[in-house]
Every structure is written in structure tokens, then in C-alpha cells.
Amino acid sequence: MTETANPGGVAADRLRSYVERIERLEEEKSGLTDDIREVYSEAKAAGFDTKVMREVVKLRRMDQSDREEKETVLEVYKQALGMAL
DSSP states (O other), rough: OOBBBBBTTOHHHHHHHHHHHHHHHHHHHHHHHHHHHHHHHHHHHHOOOOHHHHHHHHHHHHHHHHHHOOOOOOOOHHHHHTTTO
């Protein structure tokens, strides 16, 4: 493929290719976001707390040491505010 450049020195074919790839990925991302939203809706209809589910998903993505550090700091803050059990 021969790349054409405009007077500004931009390789138009390459730029177009990148832009089109990004557009396709954005469409896929939008579809996945809709799918995720649907799963949360199904879970809510089944009686699950979706706010808590989102937090669980977030925690599961974290490295174990980062998760433990977050939980430790949260516990310290709760104790400082008189919220600890």
C-alpha cells in the first residue's frame, strides 16, 4: 500500500486506517457496555444489589496486595470515624 501525504506531511492512508480502527473498537466497546448493563439489569431483577456487585467486580480486578491495602486503609478510616464493628 502506498501512503499518500498531504502538504502537511501526514500520511493520509495510515491516519485513515488508525481512525477507522479506533471507530470500530469504539463501536465494539459500546456494544460491550450495553451487554454489561444488561447483565447488571438481569442481576438486579433477580434481587442482587448491583452497587455491591460493581464493587466486587472492581475488587476482583485488583491485585491481592492492593486489595488488602485498600481494605486495611478503609478499616483504619472506619475506626477513626467510629464506624468499626
